[in-house]
Amino acid sequence: MSKVKSIKDIPLQEYLMPGHAACAGCAMALAVRHVLKILGRNTTVTVPACCLSVIQGIFPKTAVDVPLKNTAFASAAAMASGIKAGYRVQGKNVNVIAIAGDGGTYDIGIQALSGAVERNEDIIYLVYDNQAYMNTGIQRSGATPYGAWTTTTPKGKTEKRKDLGFIMIANGARYVATVTPSYLMDFYSKFQKAKERKGSRVVIDLSPCPPGWRYDPGFTIEIGKLAVQTGAWILWEFEDGVFQFTGFSKMIAEGKAKKKPVESYLKLQGRFKEIIKSKEKIEYYQELINENWEKYLKIAEIYKKK
Amino acid sequence: MRKVEVDKEMGLKSVKEYPPAPLSKPAEGAGGKTGLWRTYRPVVDLNKCTGCRICWAYCPDRAIKLRDDGKVEVDYVWCKGCLICFHECPVKAIDKVVEEFGE
Ligand SMILES: Cc1ncc(C[n+]2csc(CCOP(=O)(O)OP(=O)(O)O)c2C)c(N)n1
Numbered sequence A: 001m002s003k004v005k006s007i008k009d010i011p012l013q014e015y016l017m018p019g020h021a022a023c024a025g026c027a028m029a030l031a032v033r034h035v036l037k038i039l040g041r042n043t044t045v046t047v048p049a050c051c052l053s054v055i056q057g058i059f060p061k062t063a064v065d066v067p068l069k070n071t072a073f074a075s076a077a078a079m080a081s082g083i084k085a086g087y088r089v090q091g092k093n094v095n096v097i098a099i100a101g102d103g104g105t106y107d108i109g110i111q112a113l114s115g116a117v118e119r120n121e122d123i124i125y126l127v128y129d130n131q132a133y134m135n136t137g138i139q140r141s142g143a144t145p146y147g148a149w150t151t152t153t154p155k156g157k158t159e160k161r162k163d164l165g166f167i168m169i170a171n172g173a174r175y176v177a178t179v180t181p182s183y184l185m186d187f188y189s190k191f192q193k194a195k196e197r198k199g200s201r202v203v204i205d206l207s208p209c210p211p212g213w214r215y216d217p218g219f220t221i222e223i224g225k226l227a228v229q230t231g232a233w234i235l236w237e238f239e240d241g242v243f244q245f246t247g248f249s250k251m252i253a254e255g256k257a258k259k260k261p262v263e264s265y266l267k268l269q270g271r272f273k274e275i276i277k278s279k280e281k282i283e284y285y286q287e288l289i290n291e292n293w294e295k296y297l298k299i300a301e302i303y304k305k306k
Numbered sequence B: 001m002r003k004v005e006v007d008k009e010m011g012l013k014s015v016k017e018y019p020p021a022p023l024s025k026p027a028e029g030a031g032g033k034t035g036l037w038r039t040y041r042p043v044v045d046l047n048k049c050t051g052c053r054i055c056w057a058y059c060p061d062r063a064i065k066l067r068d069d070g071k072v073e074v075d076y077v078w079c080k081g082c083l084i085c086f087h088e089c090p091v092k093a094i095d096k097v098v099e100e101f102g103e
């Protein structure tokens, strides 16, 4: 596939069938649709328990038009490593991708992922980060941000979220990137690169979720954009020891654009209703974002191109 | 899904023909007729549509179809009425109306 630089370059071939069971406006379904367009027919997917394992649909039908193996919650990266090894002994060169939720990655699947990355298994690992255990009814995860309502944090989460990207860099990953499908060209650029590379490739996708984040499904794309424009989500790529901001985040890092106040991102989502109530909490949230940016500017400095 | 429907759909005549593990086949409508989920219906105004494909690219449900004339139309069999297309169309060529099935 030649490089996708504009929407008109997006291939027409589809591998996610219509009539799948995702909620209306699901950003994960959108990401899966495009990832499969990029990887193409010669791909095998493995999925642990998560919304994706449900949106595939009900036996005897599946919405995914490439081979897909469901696996246990903790084992997406281990399963992907095994599938790849199986193809290798058969002399077949197939793209193997694990697609998992944040619960199955930041929490439950992290040891399998850490091991696979340490062994530099030849797999792509996509985590769609909808920031909670959505499929079982919106319970908090290690990826749920500070202040967010979930059914297990009725007053808003009191802890900060884990930083999986940072963990993966420390884990020795050769390729790590963050994406969100609102910025589709950035999404294509990173997955097209990931497809061409060998070894472990970890992609962390911010995945807005209308029922879990409490917003009207029509705002999915706008919320993803606001996450980046306010700096609540940072777009970056870490490749063979070199860290780079990308897209709008790069403009923020270079001082060419200013972060929007985080309130514009928070107020669209019912899950932040506790934060929105108080000026101090909004300010604290803004501080957390600024702190995170300071950290990432330092990471960029340490891993800059020599 | 009732057993008899599964049998029919997979063309199975006896229990002996069942696969050793649950093996699903790719198909449209694995989650049912999702068009029935709509509360709002997106409607494209072909006079305004520029054929930019933004709505097509952002539809999570593949419910925007590219027409031969380069413009787009909605596939109401699968469209869930999320209204992403309505919000993202840069020239406001998509309107929303309350869904009244069968009209
Ligand atoms: C070992 C195990 N524990 C619990 C469950 C129940 N379970 C299925 S999906 C799910 C939530 C997954 O959350 P996440 O990985 O974030 O994906 P999401 O549902 O948000 O898409 C849970 C708790 C399970 N299937 N297996």
Ligand code: SF4
Residues within 6 Å of the ligand: A021, A022, A023, A024, A025, A026, A027, A028, A029, A051, A055, A130, A134, A135, A208, A209, A210, A211, A212
């Ligand atoms: S709960 Fe969220 S992630 Fe899961 S299918 Fe619905 S919108 Fe998608």
Ligand code: SF4
Residues within 6 Å of the ligand: B044, B048, B049, B050, B051, B052, B053, B054, B055, B056, B071, B072, B088, B089, B090, B091, B092, B093, B094
């Ligand atoms: S986004 Fe609007 S103008 Fe562009 S193809 Fe869709 S309906 Fe037409």
Ligand code: SF4
Residues within 6 Å of the ligand: A025, B042, B058, B059, B060, B061, B062, B063, B064, B074, B075, B078, B079, B080, B081, B082, B083, B084, B085, B086
């Ligand atoms: S309303 Fe949603 S599902 Fe229907 S065509 Fe528009 S984007 Fe697709």
Ligand SMILES: [Mg+2]
Residues within 6 Å of the ligand: A101, A102, A103, A128, A129, A130, A131, A132, A133, A134
């Ligand atoms: Mg989740």
